[in-house]
Amino acid sequence: MSPSPEELKEASIKLFRELHENKxxxxxxxxxxRRLLELHGHEIISHPELLKKKKEEKTEYAVNPVFAKDIKAIIADYKEKTGKEPEQTEQGVVLAFNKQEDAISFFKEQSSKGRAFDMYCAAKDHRVYSDGKGLFVHGTRKEVGEYLKKPEDFELGKDGKLTKKEEPTDAPSQQL
Incomplete structure (x- = not known):
């Protein structure tokens, strides 16, 4: 399926914005x-907000200090993989990712290395958890918390995604 004209235009303006920022x-x-300026110049002059980057919700995972023994190794891998330094915020140490999928992939890899962690991204209500013994799960803070108490109530996807099982419904009683 090819991109729609609107998607092509958006991608073209995004490229123009990136080139515009690169002096x-x-x-x-x-x-x-210059080609893109000629193509979109009138629209950009009419709507200068197109040059501003769209604000994206941050994908930042705060470190739960309970799992401090593995955090140094996780941070070392984070620096190597992303080329970024962890941020120090009022929440503590925070690892930032471009997309949630990148974070899931990174943390799943950390879990496969036997590292325990419990990280939370408040902006997206997304928690990733590993017990360091092969269990890796992710979902909302509530889902992961409920899973840790009652794992039998959830289905676990290949990538660790939690899905709550459907409540069994009582079959209607038959009347004779």
Whole structure:
């Protein structure tokens, strides 16, 4: 399925915005910048907010200090994998990711290395948990908390995603 004209336009404006922010464009980038300016210039002048990046919710996972013994190894892998330093906030140490999927992939890999952790992204109500013994789960804070108390109430996806099982409904009684 090919992208819609609206998706193509959005991608084109996004590229223009990136080129616009890059003041050290090479010759090919400058040529593309001018082409996009000619194509979208009128719209950008009419709607200058198009040049502003869309605000995305942050995907930042706060470290639960209970699992401090493995956190140094996790942070070392985080630095190597992302090239970023963890952030220090009022929540404590925070690991930031571009997308939630990137975080899930990273933490699943950490779990496979036998590392225990309990991380939470408040902006997306997303918790990732590993017991360090092969169990890796993720879901909302409530789902993971309920799973840890009663795992039999949940189905566990291949990537560790939790899905609450349907409540069995009582069959209607038959009347004779």
């Amino acid at each position: 050290k464009r090479n010759e090919a980038q400058e040529e593309e910048y």
